[in-house]
Amino acid sequence: MVKQRTVAKEISTTGIGLHSGTKVQVTFRPAPADTGIIYTRTDLNPPVIMKCDADSVRDTQLCTALVNAEGVRISTVEHLTAALSAFGIDNLFVDVNAPELPVLDGSSQPFIYLFESVGTVELDAPKRFFRVLRKVRVEDKEKWAELNPCDDGFKLDLTIDFNHPAMEKELQHFSFDFSGRGFASELSRARTFCFMRDVEYMHAHNLALGGSLENAVVLDDYRVVNPDGLRYPNEFVKHKMLDAVGDLYMEGHSILGAFSAYKTGHTLNNRLLHALLSDSKNYEVVTLSSREQENAGIDFIGSNVMHFAKA
Template sequence: MAMRAEKQKTLKDSVTLNGIGVHSGGPASMTLHPADANTGIVFQRSDATGSTETPARWDVVSATALCTVVGDPKTGGVATIEHLMAALFGMGVDNAIVEIDGAETPIMDGSSEAFVEAIEATGLCEQKAARRYIKIKETVRVDQGDQWCQLSPADRPCFDITIDFENSVIGRQQLVFDLTPETFRDELSRARTFGSVKDVEKLWQMGFAMGSSLENSVALDGERVLNPEGTRWPDEFVRHKSLDAVGDLALAGLPILGEYRSYKGGHRMNHCVLVELFKNPEAFEIVEAGESARVGEKGHAELLGGLQAAAFGPDVS
């Protein structure tokens, strides 16, 4: 399929969101700014000293156990970026500066809805540069126990996400979709993070999830949903895992032309497949919208930075 001659996009204007950090429990303010073509998504800490800019890129991911973290939050990095990254890439934002006053993005209601609303409120503008993509040429796969994920060739960004929980409220759920701004906004963006009360209580004891509440997550107590309003869809759980996958794969740095499939995936597995992809230069190429020619040589330095270990511990949605 020939790609349209799409242009890169950025925000028309700056927009600010205020909330709390789900792990710190403290106030968090974030402003999304327009950025020049080929900038990508860059986090800029307004409270940190020294180097405050951290690219939203797979090779600077430092943790995936409780959320996705880029850089060192103690010295300018940022945690819990996945819902924002999902909104930016899901809505077609190629370039933006994310100015933030602390180490964690605001959790809002536990989904990407507020970020999507902010992006739509300010609007997008086309830039002169053509959009570039990572085109998957060969399947890459990661297996860890009964969990697995893979990227395979396809002519569009598409996903096939399956989760399987012993809890009967969740059970086995599958979601298959092509990623478009309309699909992301209507089918994924409102899906909230979720977890069991027992797990959250353990995290509280360790000093994490201090801002977690029924206002920003779906809480399960055994086989019961504690939120008075219930779930937004019967399969909200797999929709949120799909939202996370979109956000984590956005750390490839460019949109991916390919199919992502996962079984029992999460932040760690989503990152593992990017590490595996960029270890195999023959498995992908960089293409420009409207053209089939490759941009750059094998081992393109912009995307093939220093590899980091991907085993960071268990996933928590």
């Protein structure tokens, strides 16, 4: 049986918040089975606890945020969520002392490093997957995203369409068979990108005060401004795919199905997850035997064999 997971022990990191530009601390703590991903805003008195799910997601100008009924928010969660999916971590306490997670380098890689160094443990409960049973599609003008049933695992196919000298057409499409290791090597290092004109607008409006070449790829009208260039030749489409992986993992359950999209973003990805969950004919919640997992070609970044003791 494929089991639920959490981190092996507590670990913290600090970094700059994208919105505020100030230092933010985040601590990850092990959580028991069937907890889900639980965020706590430790800077509020009393602390506010928020469960990560599709309903709490709001797209903002810059990132994905979780917002509760009282309007309390935690921004920039999508790159963490994508990393969690690669480890198959479905239970975790995330304590943060600000309205946002640290942006780190604008990719999922620092989270991959963090969870690899601390390790994960299996919990004594079956892992739940969303298996897509029929086609679900959402559109916004020419943009679209869909999920289709597929025989094995989680497949992604994404196309972006930017008319920019630094983005060659053939580098704007990417297909990927999801696996934890594959995510770490192929997608996790792809950074957020933005255009110089957006940076100027944001700074003029006091937004993204923490944004810099340390945490984003910036393009002017002709080229990539970052002195070290790109991490992958197709870093842009890969980052959009990383975002989609994170956006589709907001419920903490891996997808068994085929995702394909054209010019998608956080809003459309979240609408797609909602559309999937809106009708019980669209999907089923399944558990997998180890054999089924192997046949489906699903793997997560390693876990040790010790079991997390029940609190």
